[in-house]
Amino acid sequence: MRREPARGLLQHLPVIFPGLMLTVFFIVPFGTMVMVSFFRRQPGGFYVPDFVLANYARFLTPFFGNVLAFSLYLAVAVAVVSLVIAVPFTYLIARAPRQTQVIWLVALLSILSLSEVIIGFAWSTLLSRTAGITNLLVWLGLMGAPQALVPGFSAVLTGMVYQAMPYAVLVLYPSMVRLDPTLTEAARTLGASPLKAFFTVVLPALRTTLIATLIMAFIFALGSYLLPQILGRPSHWTLSVLITDQALYQSNMPFAAAMAVFLVLVSLALVTLTMFAGKKLEA
Amino acid sequence: MNDVDLEVPNGRFVCLLGPSGCGKTTLLRMIAGLDLPTTGTISIDGEDITRLPTHKRNLGMVFQSLALFPHLTVGGNIAYALRIRGLSREEQASRVEELLTLVHLPGYGDRPVSKLSGGQRQRVAIARALAVSPRLFLLDEPLSALDAKLREAMQVELRQLQQQLGITTIVVTHDQREAMTMADTVIVMQSGEIRQAASPVEIYRKPTDAFVADFIGSTNLIDIGRDGDRAVLLGRPSAVVMPYGVSKATLSVRPEDVELTAPSPDLPEATITFVRDLGGAIEFFLDAGGTQVVAVTSPRARPQVTVGDRVGLRLDPARSVVLTR
């Protein structure tokens, strides 16, 4: 069937409904949010249409600065740890038989799709005093008495890596699978050990993908909302938590919207950077 | 594609032959209505179909990829055209069996197409295209996916099928042996133009230009010069007749028409550079003062020469063609 430009209303019909839905329910809500970010907050609860920059000015307060710095720090830590675990893992499963690959993919997809609530609950149970891993250590005689590992920074980090690692694997997977296996074989015949071949051939060949994965995992971690609340203390709250808190509990929609706009800009800048880096490395 | 003027008589088997990118597939797709010509017309039986959509043209077409529907069985594929025309299940079933018998696959109707061999898939694609007795049977590189032996057998089979049904058939191919085997008329194309349209024997014996001569079979293309009234070939006067008023031309002579003899002052001379013994034929590669010439003999007529020998070349003017383009 020849592909040709659509002519007349009838041939455009299929695109009208999706286009309308995406415009009305994505563009418009997004625009509303941007608009609200410039509105003035009414101390009674709501907001009034206006054009003020006060909401953005609040970014300059130390409180916001701390939350932002912690969010970025946490996201970087999660992205790096996830990548370090995911790269060898993906490399190994990509070379496994197809049936084994499928089993791992099902497991990873299941964990990735699992509600943050469930993951948070599961880890808080695993790290708890009554049912947690410390009981195992006590049983093995490595510890005197069971203790709670939640809430705490390492609990937040562990939970978020648990969530982001499968994501990183799935971003890496296509490139790893497509990587020509004769590349490493060639390196082996030239005298490289398997480990050396991995570091000198596989990783350099995938550097674009690795950078892209790091950034995607970073954005993914930036969006984490429940885990810092379930596994951490208020000092571990991220920008996403703060946005929800301001919107729902402090009834400060304009400030929440301003922060969300800021988050979008950071994410978009990073996505653009990823593509740019990819192009530059390929060139 | 420019300035193509082509007429296919009813009931004939025509091959569009040319290197890839010569426009032969585009021409076939235009006949099928899958591509549209920017200018010009296409008609069948005098009816202008240039703007008629594909599905109203009543064609049978076999695609290069075969395009068998993976979600249907062999029978479902063959019955497709019948089903969408609203024929009853009984009519479909009997016609499918008839076609399966025609292509020597009786009883295969319920098999999934994925379980068939390459040759069987080929036959199913042919049966499917013939299901509604189309007025034109089009095939785009239909045998290219098959291995050499099977391809040759299918060429013969396809030709016999076409003669049995008497259906007007146009095949696109890049394989000159395939074209020679099957066609009544071979149409050689290059860069979107028709270079020659003639019977296989005529195309082989009387190519109109160097491209056709070289593309059909293999040939020696040797420059002819002029010395006064006489033609000069490889540094020796020759009996070849140059057309009047032409100062430069090319002689096309097939390898089997180059005879190796003892050196003689009347004949062009050459040195043997390589001998290829293919069992059924022997090829001699010769260097005639910088021009490479190939000669082929049968084992029985093999001259007793080896690499490095000087030989004379006898080029039969009656079996060679002077090309002026």
Added chain:
Amino acid sequence: MDRLFSRLYLALVGIFLAAPIVVVTGVSFNEKQNLAFPPQGFSLHWFAEIFVNPEWFRALIASVLLAVTSAALAVVIALPLAWFLWRRIAPWAQVFQLLGVAPFTLPPVITALGFLTFWATSGFYGQAWTAVIAHAIFFVTLPLVTLTLGFSSIDRSLTEAAATMGADDRTVFRTVVLPLILPYVVSGYAFAFVLSLNEYIVAYMTIGFVRETLPIKVFNALRYGYTPTMAAVSVLFVAVTAAVFGLIARFGDLPRLMGALSSKD
């Protein structure tokens, strides 16, 4: 040695991935209302609780209804768009594809807040159907990507072959395109269904104050202390999620789907 090392590494990652699920599963079988592991006694009481306790059951029904309808809407939005992009030359329509992928790539809190302001401004805040639309838009990426992949895997000569045999555009769609795209419709739907079932923040920001889905219910319950019912719900979710992906893997080409899903940049 080499082999041993890679097996050991895979096993360690496997344990890391399985550990929380194993513990939660164990906890869900506790006889008494405590979170002991290994479980003390064995009881399926906490699983029954999901269906017997009206609060948990209502949340379950709300979640399933939301997932069933929003995934259907997502497919209804994605299918004509993906078909149009495959069938027609329309570079301008790529914008909609980009829009379809955007909500899934950005941090979810953004989509959630966008919908909160939108429904609050338009006065529909709290209506059940607002969450259906929100989830459909949020997860439209998944059917859109699987369907785009599905269409690209259909050999165009199949549709040409159908046309030469007398099929018009509509017949080609009904007899050739639809049967071939159907597996991708199913996997796109399944992806959207599972993710909608598990989604918290968009649902919470659109309807969270008025009604509870299961993830919302679990989170709310977390504040008042832990019960084994939460563990039972978690096990249920893990089971359903793994079952759906297992089915996709069984009837579709999961490695190929993943190849397409992940390279959305």
